[in-house]
Amino acid sequence: MPILSNLTRPKGDPKILTTGPTVQSGAERLAKGLGWFSIGLGLTELFAARRLARGLGLYGHAPLIRAFGLREIWSGMMTLSVDKDKGLQSRVVGDGLDIAVLVSALGHGNYRRGNAAAALAMVVGITVLDVLVAKAVTAERSRPTGKPRDYRDRTGFPGGIEAVRALSR
Known part of the structure:
Protein backbone atom coordinates (compact mmCIF):
# COMPACT_ATOMS: atom_id res chain seq x y z
CA MET A 1 0.00 0.00 0.00
CA PRO A 2 2.79 2.54 0.61
CA ILE A 3 3.69 2.36 -3.09
CA LEU A 4 0.16 3.35 -4.13
CA SER A 5 0.02 6.07 -1.51
CA ASN A 6 3.34 7.50 -2.67
CA LEU A 7 2.09 7.71 -6.27
CA THR A 8 -0.74 10.04 -5.24
CA ARG A 9 1.23 12.30 -2.88
CA PRO A 10 2.20 15.83 -3.98
CA LYS A 11 5.87 16.38 -4.87
CA GLY A 12 6.78 18.23 -1.64
CA ASP A 13 5.26 15.67 0.74
CA PRO A 14 7.55 13.13 2.39
CA LYS A 15 7.32 9.57 1.09
CA ILE A 16 5.86 6.75 3.15
CA LEU A 17 8.61 4.20 3.79
CA THR A 18 6.76 1.65 5.91
CA THR A 19 3.41 1.40 7.59
CA GLY A 20 2.91 0.66 11.24
CA PRO A 21 0.73 -1.98 12.82
CA THR A 22 -2.99 -1.63 12.31
CA VAL A 23 -5.24 -0.50 15.11
CA GLN A 24 -8.22 -2.34 13.64
CA SER A 25 -9.41 -5.39 15.49
CA GLY A 26 -10.00 -8.69 13.77
CA ALA A 27 -13.75 -8.03 13.65
CA GLU A 28 -13.17 -4.60 12.06
CA ARG A 29 -10.88 -6.09 9.40
CA LEU A 30 -13.40 -8.85 8.70
CA ALA A 31 -16.17 -6.23 8.45
CA LYS A 32 -14.05 -4.35 5.92
CA GLY A 33 -13.66 -7.53 3.88
CA LEU A 34 -17.41 -8.14 4.03
CA GLY A 35 -17.99 -4.58 2.85
CA TRP A 36 -15.81 -5.08 -0.22
CA PHE A 37 -17.41 -8.49 -0.83
CA SER A 38 -20.83 -6.85 -0.66
CA ILE A 39 -19.87 -4.21 -3.23
CA GLY A 40 -18.46 -6.86 -5.58
CA LEU A 41 -21.54 -9.05 -5.22
CA GLY A 42 -23.81 -6.04 -5.71
CA LEU A 43 -22.04 -5.07 -8.93
CA THR A 44 -22.38 -8.65 -10.16
CA GLU A 45 -26.09 -8.67 -9.33
CA LEU A 46 -26.53 -5.30 -10.96
CA PHE A 47 -24.78 -6.05 -14.26
CA ALA A 48 -25.40 -9.81 -14.62
CA ALA A 49 -28.93 -10.00 -13.22
CA ARG A 50 -30.46 -11.78 -16.21
CA ARG A 51 -27.71 -14.42 -16.26
CA LEU A 52 -27.99 -14.97 -12.49
CA ALA A 53 -31.79 -15.26 -12.74
CA ARG A 54 -31.47 -17.81 -15.53
CA GLY A 55 -28.84 -19.81 -13.61
CA LEU A 56 -31.06 -20.01 -10.54
CA GLY A 57 -34.24 -20.72 -12.48
CA LEU A 58 -35.75 -17.37 -11.47
CA TYR A 59 -36.86 -16.33 -14.94
CA GLY A 60 -38.36 -12.85 -15.04
CA HIS A 61 -36.80 -11.87 -11.72
CA ALA A 62 -33.85 -9.89 -13.13
CA PRO A 63 -35.26 -6.54 -11.88
CA LEU A 64 -35.50 -7.98 -8.36
CA ILE A 65 -31.90 -9.20 -8.55
CA ARG A 66 -30.82 -5.74 -9.75
CA ALA A 67 -32.61 -4.18 -6.77
CA PHE A 68 -30.82 -6.65 -4.49
CA GLY A 69 -27.56 -5.59 -6.17
CA LEU A 70 -28.20 -1.95 -5.31
CA ARG A 71 -28.99 -2.98 -1.74
CA GLU A 72 -25.72 -4.95 -1.55
CA ILE A 73 -23.70 -1.99 -2.83
CA TRP A 74 -25.36 0.32 -0.31
CA SER A 75 -24.76 -2.14 2.53
CA GLY A 76 -21.14 -2.51 1.47
CA MET A 77 -20.61 1.24 1.46
CA MET A 78 -22.19 1.49 4.91
CA THR A 79 -19.98 -1.35 6.16
CA LEU A 80 -16.87 0.47 4.92
CA SER A 81 -17.96 3.74 6.55
CA VAL A 82 -17.74 4.73 10.19
CA ASP A 83 -21.19 3.17 10.70
CA LYS A 84 -19.91 -0.40 10.26
CA ASP A 85 -22.46 -1.79 12.67
CA LYS A 86 -25.38 -0.31 10.69
CA GLY A 87 -23.93 -1.64 7.44
CA LEU A 88 -23.50 -5.11 8.90
CA GLN A 89 -27.03 -5.08 10.25
CA SER A 90 -28.34 -4.11 6.82
CA ARG A 91 -26.34 -7.01 5.36
CA VAL A 92 -28.08 -9.41 7.77
CA VAL A 93 -31.51 -8.08 6.79
CA GLY A 94 -30.57 -8.36 3.12
CA ASP A 95 -29.42 -11.93 3.65
CA GLY A 96 -32.88 -12.71 5.00
CA LEU A 97 -34.43 -11.36 1.80
CA ASP A 98 -31.99 -13.38 -0.30
CA ILE A 99 -32.84 -16.54 1.65
CA ALA A 100 -36.58 -15.96 1.14
CA VAL A 101 -36.15 -15.63 -2.64
CA LEU A 102 -33.83 -18.63 -2.87
CA VAL A 103 -36.21 -20.81 -0.83
CA SER A 104 -38.95 -19.95 -3.32
CA ALA A 105 -36.65 -21.19 -6.10
CA LEU A 106 -36.42 -24.67 -4.54
CA GLY A 107 -39.82 -25.74 -5.88
CA HIS A 108 -40.22 -28.91 -7.95
CA ALA A 136 -18.54 -8.45 17.52
CA VAL A 137 -18.34 -4.97 16.00
CA THR A 138 -21.36 -3.77 17.97
CA ALA A 139 -19.84 -5.13 21.19
CA GLU A 140 -16.52 -3.42 20.48
CA ARG A 141 -18.17 -0.10 19.79
CA SER A 142 -20.54 -0.08 22.74
CA ARG A 143 -19.51 1.21 26.12
CA PRO A 144 -20.68 -0.18 29.41
CA THR A 145 -24.16 0.99 30.28
CA GLY A 146 -24.46 3.60 32.96
CA LYS A 147 -20.79 4.57 32.80
CA PRO A 148 -20.20 7.98 31.20
CA ARG A 149 -17.02 8.64 29.25
CA ASP A 150 -14.20 10.17 31.28
CA TYR A 151 -12.20 12.93 29.59
CA ARG A 152 -10.52 14.40 32.68
CA ASP A 153 -7.06 13.25 31.59
CA ARG A 154 -7.30 15.04 28.21
CA THR A 155 -6.16 18.60 27.59
CA GLY A 156 -6.74 19.13 23.89
CA PHE A 157 -3.09 20.05 23.39
CA PRO A 158 -0.82 17.64 21.46
CA GLY A 159 2.09 17.83 23.91
CA GLY A 160 -0.03 18.15 27.01
CA ILE A 161 -0.66 21.20 29.17
CA GLU A 162 2.92 21.32 30.46
CA ALA A 163 4.30 21.66 26.92
CA VAL A 164 1.96 24.61 26.28
CA ARG A 165 2.97 26.27 29.55
CA ALA A 166 6.66 25.83 28.72
CA LEU A 167 6.10 27.27 25.26
CA SER A 168 4.28 30.31 26.65
CA ARG A 169 7.14 31.10 29.05
Whole structure:
Protein backbone atom coordinates (compact mmCIF):
# COMPACT_ATOMS: atom_id res chain seq x y z
CA MET A 1 0.00 0.00 0.00
CA PRO A 2 2.79 2.54 0.61
CA ILE A 3 3.69 2.36 -3.09
CA LEU A 4 0.16 3.35 -4.13
CA SER A 5 0.02 6.07 -1.51
CA ASN A 6 3.34 7.50 -2.67
CA LEU A 7 2.09 7.71 -6.27
CA THR A 8 -0.74 10.04 -5.24
CA ARG A 9 1.23 12.30 -2.88
CA PRO A 10 2.20 15.83 -3.98
CA LYS A 11 5.87 16.38 -4.87
CA GLY A 12 6.78 18.23 -1.64
CA ASP A 13 5.26 15.67 0.74
CA PRO A 14 7.55 13.13 2.39
CA LYS A 15 7.32 9.57 1.09
CA ILE A 16 5.86 6.75 3.15
CA LEU A 17 8.61 4.20 3.79
CA THR A 18 6.76 1.65 5.91
CA THR A 19 3.41 1.40 7.59
CA GLY A 20 2.91 0.66 11.24
CA PRO A 21 0.73 -1.98 12.82
CA THR A 22 -2.99 -1.63 12.31
CA VAL A 23 -5.24 -0.50 15.11
CA GLN A 24 -8.22 -2.34 13.64
CA SER A 25 -9.41 -5.39 15.49
CA GLY A 26 -10.00 -8.69 13.77
CA ALA A 27 -13.75 -8.03 13.65
CA GLU A 28 -13.17 -4.60 12.06
CA ARG A 29 -10.88 -6.09 9.40
CA LEU A 30 -13.40 -8.85 8.70
CA ALA A 31 -16.17 -6.23 8.45
CA LYS A 32 -14.05 -4.35 5.92
CA GLY A 33 -13.66 -7.53 3.88
CA LEU A 34 -17.41 -8.14 4.03
CA GLY A 35 -17.99 -4.58 2.85
CA TRP A 36 -15.81 -5.08 -0.22
CA PHE A 37 -17.41 -8.49 -0.83
CA SER A 38 -20.83 -6.85 -0.66
CA ILE A 39 -19.87 -4.21 -3.23
CA GLY A 40 -18.46 -6.86 -5.58
CA LEU A 41 -21.54 -9.05 -5.22
CA GLY A 42 -23.81 -6.04 -5.71
CA LEU A 43 -22.04 -5.07 -8.93
CA THR A 44 -22.38 -8.65 -10.16
CA GLU A 45 -26.09 -8.67 -9.33
CA LEU A 46 -26.53 -5.30 -10.96
CA PHE A 47 -24.78 -6.05 -14.26
CA ALA A 48 -25.40 -9.81 -14.62
CA ALA A 49 -28.93 -10.00 -13.22
CA ARG A 50 -30.46 -11.78 -16.21
CA ARG A 51 -27.71 -14.42 -16.26
CA LEU A 52 -27.99 -14.97 -12.49
CA ALA A 53 -31.79 -15.26 -12.74
CA ARG A 54 -31.47 -17.81 -15.53
CA GLY A 55 -28.84 -19.81 -13.61
CA LEU A 56 -31.06 -20.01 -10.54
CA GLY A 57 -34.24 -20.72 -12.48
CA LEU A 58 -35.75 -17.37 -11.47
CA TYR A 59 -36.86 -16.33 -14.94
CA GLY A 60 -38.36 -12.85 -15.04
CA HIS A 61 -36.80 -11.87 -11.72
CA ALA A 62 -33.85 -9.89 -13.13
CA PRO A 63 -35.26 -6.54 -11.88
CA LEU A 64 -35.50 -7.98 -8.36
CA ILE A 65 -31.90 -9.20 -8.55
CA ARG A 66 -30.82 -5.74 -9.75
CA ALA A 67 -32.61 -4.18 -6.77
CA PHE A 68 -30.82 -6.65 -4.49
CA GLY A 69 -27.56 -5.59 -6.17
CA LEU A 70 -28.20 -1.95 -5.31
CA ARG A 71 -28.99 -2.98 -1.74
CA GLU A 72 -25.72 -4.95 -1.55
CA ILE A 73 -23.70 -1.99 -2.83
CA TRP A 74 -25.36 0.32 -0.31
CA SER A 75 -24.76 -2.14 2.53
CA GLY A 76 -21.14 -2.51 1.47
CA MET A 77 -20.61 1.24 1.46
CA MET A 78 -22.19 1.49 4.91
CA THR A 79 -19.98 -1.35 6.16
CA LEU A 80 -16.87 0.47 4.92
CA SER A 81 -17.96 3.74 6.55
CA VAL A 82 -17.74 4.73 10.19
CA ASP A 83 -21.19 3.17 10.70
CA LYS A 84 -19.91 -0.40 10.26
CA ASP A 85 -22.46 -1.79 12.67
CA LYS A 86 -25.38 -0.31 10.69
CA GLY A 87 -23.93 -1.64 7.44
CA LEU A 88 -23.50 -5.11 8.90
CA GLN A 89 -27.03 -5.08 10.25
CA SER A 90 -28.34 -4.11 6.82
CA ARG A 91 -26.34 -7.01 5.36
CA VAL A 92 -28.08 -9.41 7.77
CA VAL A 93 -31.51 -8.08 6.79
CA GLY A 94 -30.57 -8.36 3.12
CA ASP A 95 -29.42 -11.93 3.65
CA GLY A 96 -32.88 -12.71 5.00
CA LEU A 97 -34.43 -11.36 1.80
CA ASP A 98 -31.99 -13.38 -0.30
CA ILE A 99 -32.84 -16.54 1.65
CA ALA A 100 -36.58 -15.96 1.14
CA VAL A 101 -36.15 -15.63 -2.64
CA LEU A 102 -33.83 -18.63 -2.87
CA VAL A 103 -36.21 -20.81 -0.83
CA SER A 104 -38.95 -19.95 -3.32
CA ALA A 105 -36.65 -21.19 -6.10
CA LEU A 106 -36.42 -24.67 -4.54
CA GLY A 107 -39.82 -25.74 -5.88
CA HIS A 108 -40.22 -28.91 -7.95
CA GLY A 109 -41.05 -26.91 -11.07
CA ASN A 110 -37.57 -25.36 -11.12
CA TYR A 111 -35.15 -27.61 -13.01
CA ARG A 112 -32.28 -25.42 -11.72
CA ARG A 113 -33.13 -25.98 -8.08
CA GLY A 114 -29.73 -27.60 -7.51
CA ASN A 115 -28.11 -24.26 -8.34
CA ALA A 116 -30.61 -22.50 -6.08
CA ALA A 117 -29.84 -24.95 -3.25
CA ALA A 118 -26.10 -24.32 -3.62
CA ALA A 119 -26.69 -20.56 -3.62
CA LEU A 120 -28.92 -20.92 -0.56
CA ALA A 121 -26.21 -22.85 1.30
CA MET A 122 -23.68 -20.11 0.51
CA VAL A 123 -26.04 -17.35 1.60
CA VAL A 124 -26.79 -19.14 4.88
CA GLY A 125 -23.06 -19.45 5.53
CA ILE A 126 -22.48 -15.77 4.79
CA THR A 127 -25.47 -14.89 7.00
CA VAL A 128 -23.90 -16.71 9.95
CA LEU A 129 -20.65 -14.81 9.34
CA ASP A 130 -22.52 -11.50 9.02
CA VAL A 131 -24.36 -12.08 12.31
CA LEU A 132 -21.16 -12.99 14.17
CA VAL A 133 -19.22 -10.01 12.82
CA ALA A 134 -22.12 -7.63 13.45
CA LYS A 135 -22.31 -8.78 17.08
CA ALA A 136 -18.54 -8.45 17.52
CA VAL A 137 -18.34 -4.97 16.00
CA THR A 138 -21.36 -3.77 17.97
CA ALA A 139 -19.84 -5.13 21.19
CA GLU A 140 -16.52 -3.42 20.48
CA ARG A 141 -18.17 -0.10 19.79
CA SER A 142 -20.54 -0.08 22.74
CA ARG A 143 -19.51 1.21 26.12
CA PRO A 144 -20.68 -0.18 29.41
CA THR A 145 -24.16 0.99 30.28
CA GLY A 146 -24.46 3.60 32.96
CA LYS A 147 -20.79 4.57 32.80
CA PRO A 148 -20.20 7.98 31.20
CA ARG A 149 -17.02 8.64 29.25
CA ASP A 150 -14.20 10.17 31.28
CA TYR A 151 -12.20 12.93 29.59
CA ARG A 152 -10.52 14.40 32.68
CA ASP A 153 -7.06 13.25 31.59
CA ARG A 154 -7.30 15.04 28.21
CA THR A 155 -6.16 18.60 27.59
CA GLY A 156 -6.74 19.13 23.89
CA PHE A 157 -3.09 20.05 23.39
CA PRO A 158 -0.82 17.64 21.46
CA GLY A 159 2.09 17.83 23.91
CA GLY A 160 -0.03 18.15 27.01
CA ILE A 161 -0.66 21.20 29.17
CA GLU A 162 2.92 21.32 30.46
CA ALA A 163 4.30 21.66 26.92
CA VAL A 164 1.96 24.61 26.28
CA ARG A 165 2.97 26.27 29.55
CA ALA A 166 6.66 25.83 28.72
CA LEU A 167 6.10 27.27 25.26
CA SER A 168 4.28 30.31 26.65
CA ARG A 169 7.14 31.10 29.05
